[in-house]
Amino acid sequence: MGYRIHFTTEDLARTRVAEAPLPLSELGTAVRTLQDRSRPVLFDAWRSRVAGQLPAEARMALSLIPPVGWSPTFLNLPRAGTPEELLEEVRGTPRAVIESELAAIAARQPLPRWAHRLPGDAALLGQLLDGLGRLHALLLKPYWQQITGYTAADRSVRARQLLGGGVESLLVQANPRWIRWEPPVLTVRMANEAEADLHLAGQGILLVPSVFSTRSFVDEDALPQPVVTYPVGHERPLQRLSLLAPGGAGPAGPASSAALTALLGRTRAAVLRAVAEHTDCSTKELAAAVGVAPASASEHATVLREAGLIRTVRHRNSVLHSVTGLGVELLNSPGSGGSR
Structure with missing residues (x-):
C-alpha cells in the first residue's frame, strides 16, 4: 500500500522532470534529513558540520518540519528561483491557506504550540521565514553548485529514459525502491506510512530529483501540478565522499x-x-x-x-x-x- 496516484493518458503526456533544483523543496528535504539518521555514510559528515551552527531562529522551522510526518506545503514552493524571492512569496500566503494546512496537520500529529498563532501573526510568520532563510544559508548555499550538478546529471539520465522508453520508463526507474508503477497507478511508499488515492485528472506530475532526499515524497497540493520527489542516484562510494564537500x-x-x-x-x-x-x-x-x-x-x-x-x-x-x-x-x- 502507499500513496496511489492514478494516471490517465493525458497525465502521462503532462508529466515532466524539474529543470533545476527547487530551493524550498530541497530545503524542506534537507531539514528532514538533518534530523534523522538515515544514510549515515552519505550525510553524517554534513550533519556534524552544520549541527553546531544552527541559529536560534532555525529551531521554529525544525519543529514544524519533522523528520517523519507532515509539514506545511505553503513553505515548500515547488519552483526555481532565489531563496529570497521564494520566501517573500511565501510571506504573502493567504491566512485561510495557512489555517487550512495547519488544521490538516493537527488532525494527524501534534503541532508546536506557537504554530497555532501563525495564521494571524505576521511577525511570527516573519520569524519562521527568517529562520528558513538562515537554514538555507547553512544547509544548502555552501553546496549549491554540487546540488545543481547532481540534479543536472540525473535529469540527463531521465532524458535518455524518456527517449528510450517514454514517460512510463521514467516512472518505472525514478526510484524503484520506493516507487512502483503498475499502469495506470503509481504507488509511492511514504516515510509517514500515509495511504491515499490521488486522481490527477489531467494535471500530470512534476518529478523532482533531490540530493538530500532519502525516500520519496508526494505534495499533492503543489501548483501547477502535484510533485513527487525522489533521491538522485549515488551509485558509487567515491561519489559519496565528495558529494557534500563545502565550497565546491x-x-x-x-x-x-x-x-x-x-x-x-x-x-x-x-x-x-x-x-x-x-x-x-x-x-x-x-x-x-x-x-x-x-x-x-x-x-x-x-x-x-x-x-x-x-x-x-x-x-x-x-x-x-x-x-x-x-x-x-x-x-x-x-x-x-x-x-x-
Missing part, C-alpha cells in the same frame, strides 16, 4: 597547462577537461571528444573516477560521465590555466 567550485574553465598534464598525463588531462566541458557524456562521446578509442577513454575514465575527479552514472548499456567538485577544483586551481 563552479563549471571548469579551460585548463591546458603543463602542470595539469604533468600530474595526470596528456591524455588523462584531456579526458578530465572533456568530461568537464561535455557534462553527462557517454564513453563513446568522450572518446570522440578526445580523439581516442572508446576502450582507452573507458580506461582513463576509470582512473579519474577512482581518484574522485569524475562521477559515473549507469544508464542501460551506457555510462554517463560528469566532473566532481574535486575535479573542478583541480581544473580551476592556480597553475592549471583555469583559475577564475
Whole structure:
C-alpha cells in the first residue's frame, strides 16, 4: 500500500522532470534529513558540520518540519528561483491557506504550540521565514553548485529514459525502491506510512530529483501540478565522499597547462577537461571528444573516477560521465590555466 496516484493518458503526456533544483523543496528535504539518521555514510559528515551552527531562529522551522510526518506545503514552493524571492512569496500566503494546512496537520500529529498563532501573526510568520532563510544559508548555499550538478546529471539520465522508453520508463526507474508503477497507478511508499488515492485528472506530475532526499515524497497540493520527489542516484562510494564537500567550485574553465598534464598525463588531462566541458557524456562521446578509442577513454575514465575527479552514472548499456567538485577544483586551481 502507499500513496496511489492514478494516471490517465493525458497525465502521462503532462508529466515532466524539474529543470533545476527547487530551493524550498530541497530545503524542506534537507531539514528532514538533518534530523534523522538515515544514510549515515552519505550525510553524517554534513550533519556534524552544520549541527553546531544552527541559529536560534532555525529551531521554529525544525519543529514544524519533522523528520517523519507532515509539514506545511505553503513553505515548500515547488519552483526555481532565489531563496529570497521564494520566501517573500511565501510571506504573502493567504491566512485561510495557512489555517487550512495547519488544521490538516493537527488532525494527524501534534503541532508546536506557537504554530497555532501563525495564521494571524505576521511577525511570527516573519520569524519562521527568517529562520528558513538562515537554514538555507547553512544547509544548502555552501553546496549549491554540487546540488545543481547532481540534479543536472540525473535529469540527463531521465532524458535518455524518456527517449528510450517514454514517460512510463521514467516512472518505472525514478526510484524503484520506493516507487512502483503498475499502469495506470503509481504507488509511492511514504516515510509517514500515509495511504491515499490521488486522481490527477489531467494535471500530470512534476518529478523532482533531490540530493538530500532519502525516500520519496508526494505534495499533492503543489501548483501547477502535484510533485513527487525522489533521491538522485549515488551509485558509487567515491561519489559519496565528495558529494557534500563545502565550497565546491563552479563549471571548469579551460585548463591546458603543463602542470595539469604533468600530474595526470596528456591524455588523462584531456579526458578530465572533456568530461568537464561535455557534462553527462557517454564513453563513446568522450572518446570522440578526445580523439581516442572508446576502450582507452573507458580506461582513463576509470582512473579519474577512482581518484574522485569524475562521477559515473549507469544508464542501460551506457555510462554517463560528469566532473566532481574535486575535479573542478583541480581544473580551476592556480597553475592549471583555469583559475577564475
